[in-house]
Amino acid sequence: MNHLRSAEWYLGDDRNAYIHRAWMRRGNPEDSVDGTRPQIAIANTASDLTPCNMHLNEVAAAVKNGVWAAGGVPYNLPVVSLGETQVRPTAMLWRNMAAMAMEEMFRANPIDGLVLLGGCDKTIPALLMAAASVDIPAIVVPGGPMLTGHFRGEALGCGTDVWRLSEEARAGTISHAQFLQSEQSMIRGKGHCNTMGTASTMAVVAEALGMTIPGFAGTPAADARLLSLSHDTGRLIVELVTAGRRPSDIMTKEAFLNAIVAVAAVGGSTNSVMHLLAIAGRLGIDLTLDDFDAAGGGVPVLADLQPSGRFLMDDLYRAGGVLAVLAQVKDLLHAEPITVTGRPLVDYLDDRPVYDDAVIHSRDAPLLADAGIAVLRGNLAPRGAIIKPSAASPHLLQHVGPAVVFDSIEDMHARIDDPMLEVTADSVLVLRGCGPRGYPGMPEVGNMPLPRKLLAQGVRDMVRISDARMSGTAYGTVILHVAPEAAAGGPLAFIRTGDIVTVDVQKRSLSVDVDERELQARGQARASVSAYAAPVRGWAKLYVDHVMQADTGADLDFLVGSSGDRVVRESH
Incomplete structure (x- = not known):
């Protein structure tokens, strides 16, 4: 095993080591803080005010079991959570703040590895930005889309049908009472939006970047396999720490180009552009808007999903999932980038059948022949x-x-x-x-x-x-x-x-x-x-004074580039 970062807190006979060990025992095994077992933080964006992430405490418990099983020591680490539908004026105002707070906590604590639990739109980008900045071994667990609700016998796409039904109500083609009645059917249960919106897109991005267990993205939140994969992630993060495999080893320039191809193939959200640029900036990777046109241009849209198409995320999962889509465009992907498993993403794309070609189109009959983000x-x-x-x-x-x-x-x-x-x-x-x-x-x-x-x-x-x-x-x-x-x-x-x-x-x-x-x-x-x-105080003032433009990802100018995992001062 590589030297554990946490050993710097726990090894030794001085007062500092004594304090670190004594306060963290709390009934854990004797060897949990002896400097030999990887300390794994589960960065958890669960919050009752982030409705799409409410279930992540249950997911965190599955991750914990996996970490223990692999010989690590897990800790739940609640981090800033942004509920897209709830916070005002807009969740994007706090993406950089969330990433900055996460980064500081990841660096400040005796952590050897990270499991990043996200779902709602800004949570996965912020987690990846922070992990990239600290560059500690990390894996993403996407919280998964909700199952599909129905209104008057028709499937409802979260968000997409809100826009559609609200315009129909304004046009007078449905009554205001009918519009309000559909509200009770829109959200069927746990998980994020069931369309290929930003939340689903960022799960696809995390997988295409190599930062999830391959095949994880798009697993519905209510599906028991999500908990099984979360357990597997807990086991795998301990292996990553042992191997010393860091986000910078996985998220290379070629991995970002693969993510751009993946976004195009699934008809993903335009918000992915902002987030990919910001994550790349934290790694010092020169990703530009021109890369989106070059890598995404000519990529066919194969996933017939709302808002571009007809179906929803649980349809994609039953039809073969994200890997079945990527298998159709394997020739457009760079073969070198590895995943958190240490194996290249393209190794997981062989023998990926499509079970419903109405949902996942073939290359010779795409939903749209050339529709990457322009x-x-x-x-x-x-x-x-x-x-x-x-x-x-x-x-x-x-x-x-x-x-x-x-x-x-x-x-x-x-x-x-x-x-x-x-x-x-x-x-x-x-x-x-x-x-x-x-x-x-x-x-x-x-x-x-x-x-x-x-x-x-x-x-x-x-x-x-x-x-x-x-x-x-x-x-x-x-x-x-x-x-x-x-x-x-x-x-x-x-x-x-x-x-x-x-x-x-x-x-x-x-x-x-x-x-x-x-x-x-x-x-x-x-x-x-x-x-x-024209804010005069607080985060909004800092944000307006330092935020960069959209074409570079709208990060703060002083957060670009990785700062590493070293803590330079000890206070005790």
């Missing part, structure tokens, strides 16, 4: 913007139309349903002031509601552009993450209602028909500037 650039987005073509309307992927500009979320809500709003189906809805600094936290408001008067005419999609994000469960022709954001002086700050906007996804372009000098000479709209965030 990166657009032009005078409206010099540092890039992104769109998810698989969730967009094909007829809008090339579009020219006049801008209808909203200076803030409040402005948009106040005017979007105004009968006097000058808007047609050809208009391009533009929302600014919602980037990392502007809001702050870059909320999921990019998929703006459509004007009520257009809904009444049967319009169900329009081109929408913003410096915001959008829920991974959402859909539509929505251009996101425009960089630089308006609050950072990006061109989005200077566009005006009536300017002609051109979108051409095939050519990867996004532009406004205004001369560059004229655009810059306009100055920012007073209404926009007055709406930008």
